[in-house]
Amino acid sequence: MNIGKAAEAxxxxxxxxxxxxxxxxxxxxxxxxxxxxxxDERDVHDLRFIKRARNLGFSVEATGELLALWRDKSRASAxxxxxxxxxxxxLETKISELQAMTRTLRHLASHxxxxxxxxCPILDDLATPGSGETEQDAQVSRGRVxxxxxxxxxxxxxxxxxxx
Amino acid sequence: MNIGKAAEAxxxxxxxxxxxxxxxxxxxxxxxxxxxxxxDERDVHDLRFIKRARNLGFSVEATGELLALWRDKSRASAxxxxxxxxxxxxLETKISELQAMTRTLRHLASHxxxxxxxxCPILDDLATPGSGETEQDAQVSRGRVxxxxxxxxxxxxxxxxxxx
DNA sequence: GCTTGACCTTCCCACGATGGCAAGGTCTAC
DNA sequence: GTAGACCTTGCCATCGTGGGAAGGTCAAGC
Numbered sequence: 001m002n003i004g005k006a007a008e009a010x011x012x013x014x015x016x017x018x019x020x021x022x023x024x025x026x027x028x029x030x031x032x033x034x035x036x037x038x039x040d041e042r043d044v045h046d047l048r049f050i051k052r053a054r055n056l057g058f059s060v061e062a063t064g065e066l067l068a069l070w071r072d073k074s075r076a077s078a079x080x081x082x083x084x085x086x087x088x089x090x091l092e093t094k095i096s097e098l099q100a101m102t103r104t105l106r107h108l109a110s111h112x113x114x115x116x117x118x119x120c121p122i123l124d125d126l127a128t129p130g131s132g133e134t135e136q137d138a139q140v141s142r143g144r145v146x147x148x149x150x151x152x153x154x155x156x157x158x159x160x161x162x163x164x
Numbered sequence: 165m166n167i168g169k170a171a172e173a174x175x176x177x178x179x180x181x182x183x184x185x186x187x188x189x190x191x192x193x194x195x196x197x198x199x200x201x202x203x204d205e206r207d208v209h210d211l212r213f214i215k216r217a218r219n220l221g222f223s224v225e226a227t228g229e230l231l232a233l234w235r236d237k238s239r240a241s242a243x244x245x246x247x248x249x250x251x252x253x254x255l256e257t258k259i260s261e262l263q264a265m266t267r268t269l270r271h272l273a274s275h276x277x278x279x280x281x282x283x284c285p286i287l288d289d290l291a292t293p294g295s296g297e298t299e300q301d302a303q304v305s306r307g308r309v310x311x312x313x314x315x316x317x318x319x320x321x322x323x324x325x326x327x328x
Numbered sequence: 329g330c331t332t333g334a335c336c337t338t339c340c341c342a343c344g345a346t347g348g349c350a351a352g353g354t355c356t357a358c
Numbered sequence: 359g360t361a362g363a364c365c366t367t368g369c370c371a372t373c374g375t376g377g378g379a380a381g382g383t384c385a386a387g388c
Binding site: 045049052053055056057066069070072073074075076077078080081082084085087088091092094095098099101102104105106108109112113114115116117118119120122123125126127 | 209213216217219220221230233234236237238239240241242244245246248249251252255256258259262263265266268269270272273276277278279280281282283284286287289290291
């Protein structure tokens with residue numbers, strides 16, 4: 001099976017399949033005479049495993065450890081469970097941080113008139129933090145848990161009037 | 165004030181102050197005769213503003229827009245509020261995704277004996293998703309909301325027995 | 329005056345995970 | 359035989375941050 005088919009069958013892009021191979025997450029793929037990578041069902045299975053672990057928020061590195069555990073027939077389920085629960089703990093830390101942010105922002109926004117006047121407690125808080133409106137900060141702990149992206153159009157929409 | 169003092173006073177590292185200047189988030193700092201950057205209280209104020217916006221999860225780009233709104237005396241508070249609430253919405257999307265992950269993982273872990281035997285529903289699920297244990301996936305939407313870090317020692321601790 | 333150490337400068341590299349593009353080779357269907 | 363879909367490798371960009379090198383500057387102590 002070509003890489004394109006394996007990508008389609010697993011949901012992992014061809015680009016990422018090559019990347020995973022390059023960093024050693026996947027074994028080097030078999031090659032056919034023409035140099036094309038060749039995948040079988042077992043490979044696709046591994047790719048799906050990876051895809052799913054990534055969807056559950058495991059880093060690529062952690063995914064590698066899960067793969068190793070999966071292949072290790074003498075593993076102890078306690079280790080797998082501990083590993084998973086550590087990740088859950090990381091996720092929950094991150095969730096708490098994000099929730100602290102939304103709490104603060106919603107609180108500030110609730111005091112904002114949201115009309116044509118310039119006065120705004122949100123900006124006031126940013127400009128002079130610790131002056132009363134602010135709750136305890138979120139202070140993002142640089143988590144391994146999420147990943148950023150190129151800015152989409154999302155935030156742009158709120159910008160209309162202020163800039164035109 | 166030297167960059168080191170400004171960093172200390174604002175909580176933004178000297179490294180990041182230079183970076184923010186280089187990308188245009190901050191105006192170019194005044195220079196003294198020896199070439200050192202020179203900061204005053206207003207600069208420190210801007211830096212604190214930035215620091216705080218970043219702590220609330222705004223991207224650097226979004227922080228620039230907030231700074232522009234703050235400086236725009238003819239702004240409408242409605243624009244600030246809309247901007248903030250769009251960010252809240254992004255944060256909540258991310259929170260939901262993370263919660264879906266923890267839900268799934270906790271569910272799987274609850275069925276894991278967590279003993280010395282190898283059988284583990286967590287790995288089973290990763291290996292054969294969609295076969296019953298799995299709830300709807302989180303499918304991370306590549307959010308602008310969080311940031312990753314170099315893997316700490318956190319996950320390592322769960323690895324002991326499996327690898328040694 | 330001279331040395332030491334703490335600062336500052338710019339520049340490059342790295343991370344994590346992913347996409348994009350370019351230049352070239354291969355295969356398949358017509 | 360040609361077009362178009364595929365494959366290969368390789369480099370660049372993202373986003374935010376830290377690390378470090380190589381060199382200039384300054385202040386304190388001798």
